Structures are given as structure tokens and as C-alpha cells.
Amino acid sequence: MRLKPRIFSSKLTRTERLVYGAVTVFFILSCLVTIWPIYPYFSHALPLVLGLPFGLFFLAVVLVVSFSALLAVYLWEGRRERPDSRSSPAEERR
């Protein structure tokens, strides 16, 4: 068959595929840390952080981190799409 199963389009550049792959892995991890067998290590009541039980604080942190991760990807895409930007920040870092 000519059509292959793909997660990311073959038209994407190497950098794009790396970034999207990393985000996908990140979201799978952020789901896994909230369930058994990982979450039991973080689900205790003490210490209270910002007044919240540790298990709840931990989830709030995961939520904020995953929000930031997706926001970063969104901003990164925005910079790449803008015609006047000569190179993408991801490539500069290399």
C-alpha cells in the first residue's frame, strides 16, 4: 500500500518533527504521572504547600507545566510562521 501510517506529516522539517514528538511524549508523561503507579509517590497530604495538600499542589504544578509547554510550542510556531524572522529559535540554539 502506498499510504503509510504516520503520526506527523512527511512534509514537516526535522526540527518540527522533533518538537512535536517531544510535546507528544511530554503529554503522555504528564498523564502517566497523575495515575498509578507514579502518582502514589506524590499523593500524600503533607507538607501543605501554599495551603494545599501536597498531592493537590503537585497536580496544580503539572497543570501549569503542561500549559506552559503548549504555550511555548504555540509561540514557537508563531515565530516560524512570521515571514520576517530569518531563522527559528530552535535552529539558532543548535
Add this chain to the structure above:
Amino acid sequence: MPEWMVVFAVTCSYLVLSLLVGLLSSRGTSSSTEGWVAGDRSLGFVILYFIMGASIFSAFAFLGGPGWAYSRGAACFYIIAYGTVGLAPWYFFGPRVAALGRENGYVTQAELFADRFQSRGISGVLAVVSLAAFLPYLMLQMSGAGYVFEVLTKGHVPFWAGAALAYGVVLIYVFQSGLMGVGWTNTLQGIFMMGLAWGLGLYLPHRLYGGVGPMFEQILRKAPQMLSAPGLGPGGEPWSWGAFSSSILVSVIGFSMWPHYFMKMYTARDDRTLKRTVVWYPTFQIFLIPIMLIGFSGVIAFPGVKPADEILPTIVTSIGLSPVIVGLFCAGALAASMSTGDALLHASASVAVKDFWKVLFEPDMDDRSERTVMRVLVVLIGALAYVLAIVAHVSLVKLLLIGYGFIAQIAPLACATFFWPRTTRQGALWGLMAGFAVTVLFNLVPAIDWQGIHPGIYGVVANVVVLVLVSLATRPMDEAHVARFVVQ
């Protein structure tokens, strides 16, 4: 003026405001079906953000949510946990769904899948399942509204009248303005809900215990088992990690598949708008934390409230708040109920016509009659849900739980549509049916369940296995056709 009348007056002002916003909002959109169902695919970030935020958080936010925290403690953390993934899958397949919608004129979820698999059966099955999941959900919203009205006016506005008042308003603006009515009112309602949740969530612990920290310290001394996951089960016994984890998994899988959210992907003005909505969505969602604080604030100060869902109305009416504040609370709780109810009503009518009636019985229905029938259905479905909510005392929560398991079954179908070209019509249809059957089986015979794992998980496993095996055993579909849908 007696206190209940002040409460009533404040609430009615909110209802009038909702009605006005809802009626004025259809200006500027076309009078086509696409205009009524998908707002001419022209929605900007703010409206889309509030549609998603406010329609996801229902009457559950102010009744069931605090009730969970109050009676089951850390078990309620699962609601925050599945939000860490939340809508993120949309970031990746949303633009694809939107593009296919523009090319082929889809406005509902089943239209996309039925086209990919060339199957009227899939359309019919998805329509029936969506409607079966929507109806109890809508009834819950209506009874939530009636209930809040009755309790906060101290019984002066009875249950049936409260539900009728709130949903009369919803009916009118959905009928008149379709998606734009849902969108603009949800913006108003979303702001109300968020304000109320943050206000009460920070105020109540402060007022009753002197702060959030001191509140949890007191709970820790009296009931430490409430503060560490997986918390307590429905009967107050310790909940299992299997049930906690699988509830999160099934919600993560199903969350981005609910047909009434899914169809909102078609409404975005462009891909950046859609992605931006997905990115900012957690900022709405984090209001679940104050919602939980509200529930926890009742644990020590108001023990023994039953059913637990009544904890927030109980607190609000017993700490001597000014009736204006109580009225605002009533309005906020109605906003939570109505902003979900309107989206459900709107989606039910659209799905019933587009994916069921038109596909199975009247393929050449024209745009004008589609829109007319949809509007008639808004009234009929609204009336049906109302009568059932008032008269019948079915266990709605049970129906809704089965519904969640069902919705998760759409996820393998979506993945197959976009990522696995070898999937065939038979594979998709039989996978879906197997998923539904297994979910129902595990719901009906809880004895075969292991470790309290959610029935929907077993369904998804059966679904994937059948989808793959049947697809491999049947002839591949036409490549040129499949290429329009899959990622290449």
C-alpha cells in the same frame, strides 16, 4: 422586601441579561444551516475560549464538584488530573478537522467519520449514542437549575418553575441564534462562573477557618484519609487506585471526543485561533481548584449534609450572606448549568438532523428545511428533557457514567481516521460496536470487573483489537479517498 425576593430579583436580572445577549448575538451571521450550527466558521478566540470553558463545566461545577470534595476527599483530584492533558490532542488534529470541515462542509462529528469510512451505519450509530449521552446530561443540567432556584429562594420558587424559567431563556436564544447565541451567552456565563468560583473558593475557607492552610490542617487532624489520593469511594470506603487511575484515563481518552465539543473545531475562524483556544483552556480549568476548596470547606464546619451535592447551597444559605450575594451565587450556578445545557440542546438538534434523519431517511433535504427542523427539534428535545427531568426519577448519574464510557469509544475511530490508512469501513464499524457492547457489559455485570477499573477502558481495548483485526481481514479502502483524511 423579603430576602427571597431580593435573591429572585438578582437572579432574574441575570436571566434577562442572558436573554438579551443571546438574542442580539445572531446579528452578522448568515441564516444558513452552517450559520446556525457552526457560526459560519467565523469564531474568534474570546468566544471560542468561553464556549469551550463554560460548556465543559456544567452544573456539576457548583453541585457535584464540591459534593465530591466534601464526601470523597482526594478522590475529586482526578478531575484536575485529567485536565493536565485536557484538550491538548486538539492542538494536533484540530486544524486537520477544521480543514476537512471547510473542504467538505461538515458541521458535526459523525459527518467526518461517516465520510472517511463511507458508512451510513457509523453516522447512525454515532448519532444514537450521542443523543443517548446528551439527554441525561441535559436533564441533569435542568434539574440542577431547578434545584438551585428552589433552595436559594427557600422554596418560594418551586423546582419545576425554576427549571422552566432558566431553560425557557435557553430555549429562546438557542432557537433564535443557534451557535452564536450559545457563544455570546457562554462568554457572559463563563465570566460569572469563574468569578463566583474564585470568590467563594477563597472566601469560604477564610471565613470559616481563617485561610486555606488552616482549613486543611483541621481536616488533617480530624479526617486525614480525605487528603491523600485515591481518597474515598461513593460509600465512604477507601477508593482503589485502579478506579482512580482508570477514571483519569477514560476521561483523558474521551474528553476531546465529546460530540458537542468536537463540532466546535469547525467553528474557529482559522487554525491559530483554534490552537490558541486549546493553549489557554487550562486557565479556565484551574478554577476547579477553588471549586474543590469550597467542598473541603464544608468538611469540618458542616458535617453530615446529605446528599453531598447540597453542600454549597447549604453553606451559602447558612452563613448569613447578604441576599444580593446569594442572588449572585444563584445566577452563577444557573450560568454553569445553562452554559452547558445550551450547547447540549444545540448539538442534539444538529446531530439528530444531520447525522440521523438526513443520512438515513432524507438525503436530499435542503438547507432551509434542515435549519427549520433543527429549530423545531430544539423545542421538542428541550420539552422532552424538561418533562423527564421533572417527572422521572431515573438514576441520571448512572446513565451519565455509561455515557462517558461510550464517548471514549470514539477515540480509536478518530485515531484510525487520521493515522492508520489501512482501517476499513467494517473494521471501524465493528470496532465501535464491540467497544459499546463491552462497555455496556461491564456496566451491567460489575462482578467481572477487576480492581474497580472503569468499564470504558475494557471497551476501548476491545474496540482497538476488533478495529485492527477486522480491518486487516477486509479489503483496503480506495487510496485516493483515504488520502484525503490521513496524515501524509
